[in-house]
Amino acid sequence: MTMAEQDREIVISIRGLRNQFGSQVVHEDLDLDIYRGEILGVVGGSGTGKSVLLRTIVGLNPPVTGSVTVLGDDVLNEPERPDDDVEARWGVMFQDGALFSSLTVRENVEVPMRTIEGLDPGIRRALADLKISMVGLPYLAGGKYPSELSGGMRKRAGLARALALDPPILFLDEPTAGLDPIGATEFDILIRSLSRSLGLSVFLVTHDLDTLHATCDRIAVIADRKVLVTGTMQEMLRVEHPWVHEYFHGPRARAALDTKEAVNRPTEA
């Protein structure tokens, strides 16, 4: 860990986490910190519990033991939040958007805003249109139903809903899975530019090496039921663990790395 990281504010802190389904232990003694304003990519083989970790942090999957602290609050043991505390701590974008199928995209984005008391319906609608436009969807997409959208548009709409309340933390579950390379690259750029301009801390679960290269500030590798190692892409390349080595030195990883060096350098400046 570098000096710069130690100085930064921690927004999510996970300590001693244990998740278990029946006799199958998914996480054991898992520790992880996420700093303010960073994009953390979480990688791991299939079935290593990346999505379970995401669901545990946002409270959808109570762990056996361990603590999860988000913005200073112990989210596992806190009492019911008072009604007037409507500020969202996080937004979650699920794999296929998880939009409510009976509502239009605009209504989907308005759903979280309805919890705000005294918000004028006209303003709510205009703000929903703004969020839809911010994630790169055309204005007319707001009136469509999720079933009328392509997979990539549904993901964007899911992102717009996750951003509806301007949360400081954003969780993304496999944001580029199932997108074509062009759509995936656009989504990577979108996530990066939104997180920078809105000051978001992003927890990003992915399999996509290009996404890791293009968007993530730091990478956490889940293997052997815990976070094996965290660090930047360059640090990952030096890790000796066989799975990590295979992952970051495989043919796909090298291709992704070459592409980044050849193409993405101008966008970083």
Add this chain to the structure above:
Amino acid sequence: MDNGLPDIEITPTETEVTVTLRGQFALPQVTELAARMQTLPVDRPVRIDLSGVTRFDTSAAWALTTLHTRIAAAGQGFEIVGAGEGPASLLKTVAEAMPDTTEATVPPLTLVDRLAQLGEAVAGSTRFVLALTGYFGLFLARLGRSIRHPGEFRFTALVHHCEEVGLKAVPIVSLMAFLIGVVLAFQGSTQLRQFGAEVFVVDLIAISILRELGILLTSIIVAGRSASAFTAAIGSMKMREEIDAMRSLGLDPATILFVPRILALVIMLPILGLIANIMGLLGGGIMAWIDLDISPAMFTTRLVNGTDVSHLMVGMVKAPVFALIIGVVGCHAGMQVKSNAESLGRMTSASVVTAIFAVIVADALFSIFFARIGI
């Protein structure tokens, strides 16, 4: 943290308006902020001071950007000072992302449009009926093929579906028919007693149950149970591309999925109808015994002597037709499911409604037919 109303100070001078914002500006405050920004005059330049702002989110940036657009449209200057790094980048992002709402004006519906909609609906219904006929033909063709090539026929699937649509429906069908018999006897006795014609309650029960109610109500229950089950099963296979996988493996979905299901219905619905008839007569007989003192022996004698067997035949002959209707509608609706879960739910409920409606229409046609030929 200060959760009160936003502190907005508007200082108009001769040459410009200065707006000073202090405190939090997020979603709960945006209604107030937007309303106050709306009151600003557009006849002189506006200066916004954000140096006292502690929280500034997208909604606040939206309110200021909207104001900017309004002021700029009036040809006046607009300036934001004291914005920190975060608010400044947010304002820039929002200004770039402001949706262009002018492109979306839906023209009102004209008379011609409405006429076109009506025509489309009529054509759609016709296509639907033709498609159902097509599925019926497909079923017959595949059934014929199965008879010529018995090796292709899925006997295990047929038995399984017979159990699902037939055996498992016996309790509900029996209970329903028994209660209908009870209701008929009870209602009939109160009316017929006025004329001293209580004994005709046996004819009433026998004819109405054997001819119409036994088989019709059984079909309605089976339509609710099995048409929906067919649609859901086939529809979820369609949704997950299992049907496409079958086709690509050279398997015919009609032979594998439709024939066993529809055939199971054709076999089991007459049996269920017969059970319903027996239970209906039993319920009616018991109620007649309790309420009208018509002994079981008398009920049986009256039933055998006074009711022609043609009534039973009229009822039973409808059963296979209803079974075909329910099966074809259920399978057809299943194949119409698209790749989303919403269409699965919509088609499932549509298949039940269509099946019940079609069964009742067919029953009415049968009634007219039998009345014409005098049975």
